[in-house]
Amino acid sequence: MASTFESIVGKRNVGSSFRSLLCFLFVTIVIASHFLTGNHRQNQNHTTRQQRVRNDQEHNKCNLFSGKWVYDNESYPLYKEQQCSFMPGDLTCEQNGRKDLNYQFWRWQPHDCDLPRFNATAFMEHIRRKRLVFVGDSLNRNQWMSMLCLLESAIPPSSRLLIQQQQNIIPVPEYNATIEFYWSPMLVETNCDDPVHHNSQNRTVRISAIEKHAMHWTSADILVFNSYAWWTVDKPITLLWGSFGSLDAIYKNVTTWLRPFEMAMETWSNWLEINLNRDKTKSFFMSMSPLHYNAEEWGLGNWQNCYSETEPIPKEEEDLGSLINREMMEIAESAIYELDKRGVKVHYINITHLSAYRKEAHPSIYKKLPVPPSKEQLANPTSYSDCFHWCLPGVPDVWNQMLYDYIMNS
Numbered sequence: 001m002a003s004t005f006e007s008i009v010g011k012r013n014v015g016s017s018f019r020s021l022l023c024f025l026f027v028t029i030v031i032a033s034h035f036l037t038g039n040h041r042q043n044q045n046h047t048t049r050q051q052r053v054r055n056d057q058e059h060n061k062c063n064l065f066s067g068k069w070v071y072d073n074e075s076y077p078l079y080k081e082q083q084c085s086f087m088p089g090d091l092t093c094e095q096n097g098r099k100d101l102n103y104q105f106w107r108w109q110p111h112d113c114d115l116p117r118f119n120a121t122a123f124m125e126h127i128r129r130k131r132l133v134f135v136g137d138s139l140n141r142n143q144w145m146s147m148l149c150l151l152e153s154a155i156p157p158s159s160r161l162l163i164q165q166q167q168n169i170i171p172v173p174e175y176n177a178t179i180e181f182y183w184s185p186m187l188v189e190t191n192c193d194d195p196v197h198h199n200s201q202n203r204t205v206r207i208s209a210i211e212k213h214a215m216h217w218t219s220a221d222i223l224v225f226n227s228y229a230w231w232t233v234d235k236p237i238t239l240l241w242g243s244f245g246s247l248d249a250i251y252k253n254v255t256t257w258l259r260p261f262e263m264a265m266e267t268w269s270n271w272l273e274i275n276l277n278r279d280k281t282k283s284f285f286m287s288m289s290p291l292h293y294n295a296e297e298w299g300l301g302n303w304q305n306c307y308s309e310t311e312p313i314p315k316e317e318e319d320l321g322s323l324i325n326r327e328m329m330e331i332a333e334s335a336i337y338e339l340d341k342r343g344v345k346v347h348y349i350n351i352t353h354l355s356a357y358r359k360e361a362h363p364s365i366y367k368k369l370p371v372p373p374s375k376e377q378l379a380n381p382t383s384y385s386d387c388f389h390w391c392l393p394g395v396p397d398v399w400n401q402m403l404y405d406y407i408m409n410s
Contacts, residue, residue, distance in 0.1 A: 062113035077393035089368035120154035137185035209398035
């Protein structure tokens with residue numbers, strides 16, 4: 001009797017193991033198929049970017065994103081670096097030794113209208129009893145810092161709290177409002193999500209998981225998203241289905257970031273469609289911020305970058321080439337267009353082209369460093385120049401002027 005029982009149990013265990021193996025293989029095949037066949041659905045869609053994303057021009061009958069930079073040392077900058085108590089040391093280029101301050105005096109001039117000047121008091125009144133939340137990477141943090149500096153004149157002294165490490169919520173009790181930044185560089189959950197210790201070279205992405213982050217945005221009244229830079233890595237990205245550390249998790253190493261970025265945008269857009277309070281929350285997506293690491297784009301050698309640059313790229317019609325990753329922009333724009341067709345409005349703020357001209361507006365070597373530069377670095381300043389973030393006051397202030405116009409008028 002015992003041997004019969006053991007025989008039956010053994011058969012059941014074998015059958016159960018076989019079924020589990022089949023199930024695992026099926027899931028793996030489905031995932032691989034989803035990843036491979038999904039490569040650039042936009043290649044099947046021949047509509048132009050201009051058709052897919054309308055840039056929301058109807059709200060003011062003017063394309064704010066088409067224009068030129070005009071030197072204006074009378075009305076700019078909109079605030080003084082040393083007068084902004086929120087400013088962190090990594091963006092205070094003047095304080096860090098930069099002598100040429102002309103980067104502060106350029107005004108963006110649209111072709112067919114004027115960019116509305118930022119009115120801090122009017123904006124604070126508009127966001128009274130509201131949460132304004134910036135969600136994304138360090139460039140979105142750069143823009144958040146700019147917003148705080150622009151608003152400081154309207155924030156009572158009692159609320160001007162210096163930003164401490166990991167303190168990313170700025171309350172303004174007099175207006176019962178908060179101006180927040182939430183670190184989520186790839187929007188979905190990753191191993192790079194610690195707001196301080198996130199310098200991960202081997203990036204693992206839970207490509208279908210966003211709830212851990214999104215629970216912090218759900219009640220926001222204004223959401224400002226971005227996500228680009230952390231996808232553009234030279235090393236493979238690991239995609240994860242399941243939980244970190246789970247025994248039944250499935251991992252896939254990929255050497256391209258375009259399809260994973262598209263998958264993450266799908267996860268993000270699906271969350272918005274299901275969870276966004278469309279009667280309450282205004283949502284915005286900032287287009288990619290260009291890099292200036294290759295001076296060949298403006299006529300110099302490829303061994304040079306933004307270091308020692310003092311003027312914007314002068315020609316308005318200049319082909320900015322590799323400064324702009326058009327494929328990534330296409331993916332983001334397609335996701336936003338599809339959301340619009342599903343009844344979810346996300347305003348797309350296209351700051352890419354106008355920012356690409358500003359090769360001189362980055363911190364370069366004028367930044368706060370964790371350790372002093374080495375002799376080798378000092379002998380070759382381009383080797384440690386930051387041509388990624390932006391000095392303040394500077395280019396992100398223009399981004400916020402555009403955001404201001406959309407928030408106040410949409």
